[in-house]
Amino acid sequence: MNKIAILYGSSGGNAESVARQVQDLFDGNADLYNVEYVSIDEIKDYPYFVVGTSTTGIGDLQDDWDGFLPSFAGMDFTGKKVAIFALGDSASYSTSFAESMKVVYDELSDKAEIVGRVPDEGYTYDESTAVIDGLWVGLPIDEDNEYDMTEERLAKWVETLKEEFV
Numbered sequence: 001m002n003k004i005a006i007l008y009g010s011s012g013g014n015a016e017s018v019a020r021q022v023q024d025l026f027d028g029n030a031d032l033y034n035v036e037y038v039s040i041d042e043i044k045d046y047p048y049f050v051v052g053t054s055t056t057g058i059g060d061l062q063d064d065w066d067g068f069l070p071s072f073a074g075m076d077f078t079g080k081k082v083a084i085f086a087l088g089d090s091a092s093y094s095t096s097f098a099e100s101m102k103v104v105y106d107e108l109s110d111k112a113e114i115v116g117r118v119p120d121e122g123y124t125y126d127e128s129t130a131v132i133d134g135l136w137v138g139l140p141i142d143e144d145n146e147y148d149m150t151e152e153r154l155a156k157w158v159e160t161l162k163e164e165f166v
């Protein structure tokens, strides 16, 4: 078992693909779990988590996370750190861009240390509840419109996470 667990929920494959890229960037030091199939017992001992979700509905959590998040949030997060990424579509859903990360943040922020916030620069959208004081509560990724920026965004983000997850 590594120290880092990447947990993802993905409806069409984009969040899964991003989760796999994140795993690669951790150079073999992270384990990957689809929340559709994972149990709390399998993941409860990890100190560090990367939580990935796509956004559905209007700013809603990906369906598999809907079922899993309440039990995940019920774990003991003492000493644990969580980083969040969310997939979204900043053109078609410009007023709820990547808001699913805020659902995760609201569930976990009083229990775990949330790391990996990123500045709200270089994103084009109208509104998102996931930005607090100019910082996203996690990393937004837009595979629908800005897929050419994903590699660079992930590389920068994972470098910052490597300093947190030690």
Ligand SMILES: Cc1cc2nc3c(=O)[nH]c(=O)nc-3n(C[C@H](O)[C@H](O)[C@H](O)COP(=O)(O)O)c2cc1C
Residues within 6 Å of the ligand: 009, 010, 011, 012, 013, 014, 015, 016, 053, 054, 055, 056, 057, 058, 059, 060, 062, 087, 088, 089, 090, 093, 096, 097, 098, 099, 143, 144
């Ligand atoms: C029904 C539906 C609702 C969506 N709602 C939002 C939304 O509110 N905000 C947003 O940023 N993206 C929204 N999206 C865009 C998806 O989050 C985006 O396409 C994402 O890359 C899908 O990832 P997945 O393939 O892992 O499910 C929506 C997509 C669909 C199909």
